Amino acid sequence: MFGMELRHYATGADYLIYGVDPEWLRRQGNLMKLWEKQVYQLMHAQGYLVFQAHPFRPYILRCNPKYIDGIEIYNGKCDKKTNAKAALWAIKTGKLVSSGSDFHTPAQLARGGIITETPIKNNKDLISTLKSGNYKIIETY
Secondary structure: OOOEEEEOOOOOOEEEEEOOOHHHHHOOOOHHHOOHHHHHHHHHHOOOEEEEEOOOOOOOOOOOHHHOOEEEEEEOOOOHHHHHHHHHHHHHHOOEEEEEOOOOOHHHOOOEEEEOOOOOOOHHHHHHHHHHOOOEEEEOO
């Protein structure tokens, strides 16, 4: 399955887009020029989900919660304290949650993700599962 992380030129916030189709993405031009509200509306028009990635990592700005569906509460490059802040923010804002490895080096391979009882075979399954909250967050420290 294809996914993406996006940072706007105008902000220091990173976004995870779930459900995105590569063919659709190729036709969009430079999404980094759009503001968070525009990206949120564009992604929702396609049925995609928008999560803020690693919102408490140094130099990352938290986005407006109105323009995200969820928050990455475990990031493989962040420490426990940083991830705990993200989890509290997700609870406070009532957002969906996700977990990611943030795989940039071999040591970060498969440090995050989700465990489901129902197989995820395509983006539709992924979106449905994320919306349901019926999964377990993988955290490895």
